[in-house]
Amino acid sequence: MIGTSRDGDVVTIELQREERRNALNTEQCVLLRDAVDEAVALGARAIVLTGQGSAFCAGADLSGDVYADGFTDTLLEMLHTIDSTPIPVIAAVNGPAVGAGTQLALASDLRVVAPDAHFAIPAAKLGISVDTWTVKRLVSLAGGGPARTMLLGAESLTAEEALTAGLANKIGDLATAQDWAKRIADLAPLSLRHLKMVFNDDGTQDDPTPEQLSALQAAWRSEDMDEARQARWEKRQPEFKGR
Numbered sequence: 747m748i749g750t751s752r753d754g755d756v757v758t759i760e761l762q763r764e765e766r767r768n769a770l771n772t773e774q775c776v777l778l779r780d781a782v783d784e785a786v787a788l789g790a791r792a793i794v795l796t797g798q799g800s801a802f803c804a805g806a807d808l809s810g811d812v813y814a815d816g817f818t819d820t821l822l823e824m825l826h827t828i829d830s831t832p833i834p835v836i837a838a839v840n841g842p843a844v845g846a847g848t849q850l851a852l853a854s855d856l857r858v859v860a861p862d863a864h865f866a867i868p869a870a871k872l873g874i875s876v877d878t879w880t881v882k883r884l885v886s887l888a889g890g891g892p893a894r895t896m897l898l899g900a901e902s903l904t905a906e907e908a909l910t911a912g913l914a915n916k917i918g919d920l921a922t923a924q925d926w927a928k929r930i931a932d933l934a935p936l937s938l939r940h941l942k943m944v945f946n947d948d949g950t951q952d953d954p955t956p957e958q959l960s961a962l963q964a965a966w967r968s969e970d971m972d973e974a975r976q977a978r979w980e981k982r983q984p985e986f987k988g989r
């Protein structure tokens with residue numbers, strides 16, 4: 747089960763399998779992927795992801811065969827959908843984020859973490875191999891030290907430790923994340939879209955040449971730049987139209 751709600755330009759998507767601490771199976775991954783796609787198609791300017799009840803997400807559903815009915819491929823597809831959305835995704839980590847639950851938080855752009863939440867990837871306890879993307883994203887966000895503690899040491903990271911390491915951006919609750927999302931939704935969409943592309947560039951692309959960079963800047967030039975300048979001149983909030 748997945749729940750969605752909309753407040754202006756912000757769509758909140760909630761994992762709703764509280765009885766299983768929002769564990770993910772193939773069906774949940776498909777529902778979550780489709781909910782994210784729908785929010786983007788509806789023109790949302792920011793998405794908040796959260797979990798129902800006391801946990802954010804307990805990871806892959808261990809109550810059956812974890813890798814049944816193409817779970818891994820569907821998980822990968824869902825995480826890639828979140829990672830590549832043109833709009834910012836804020837994870838409101840309302841409780842434990844374990845295994846694929848941490849991966850879900852890693853695929854988001856920003857993380858607001860509840861004080862009693864924690865991150866863990868107990869792959870080494872479960873005989874599971876962790877993929878390269880997850881290791882690289884964890885290192886890029888939390889640093890090599892905390893990443894090794896979590897993966898090689900199979901230890902969890904508390905909210906405060908995650909904030910110190912850089913994995914958490916803020917300590918707060920769902921309302922904190924939604925308020926932040928509303929402020930982000932008022933920023934220039936194309937600027938955010940370009941920043942997300944640059945942040946998520948995994949380094950396999952060659953750096954653009956100066957000519958490519960100026961062409962990219964020209965291509966990204968939008969009416970939003972004129973609106974921002976005009977709004978500043980007229981001392982009012984800009985109303986960005988770019989997508």
Ligand SMILES: CCCCCCCCCCCCC[C@H](O)CC(=O)SCCNC(=O)CCNC(=O)[C@H](O)C(C)(C)COP(=O)(O)OP(=O)(O)OC[C@H]1O[C@@H](n2cnc3c(N)ncnc32)[C@H](O)[C@@H]1OP(=O)(O)O
Pocket residue numbers: 765766767769800801803804805806807808809818821822825826827829842844845846847849853868872874875876877879880
């Ligand atoms: C952009 C490109 C992306 C590329 C990505 C590539 C991906 C490639 C594929 C990677 C493959 C790896 C996938 C993934 O990492 C693997 C996993 O996720 S393994 C699962 C790891 N999860 C766990 O080990 C969590 C276990 N659970 C807990 O630690 C605790 O339950 C909790 C979450 C801390 C909550 O604790 P409590 O609140 O005390 O709750 P309980 O423990 O009492 O549980 C309540 C209830 O929920 C059931 N439950 C909990 N977790 C799960 C689960 N994972 N699956 C199923 N059910 C779960 C638990 O059994 C209880 O139910 P009850 O017994 O009461 O019926």
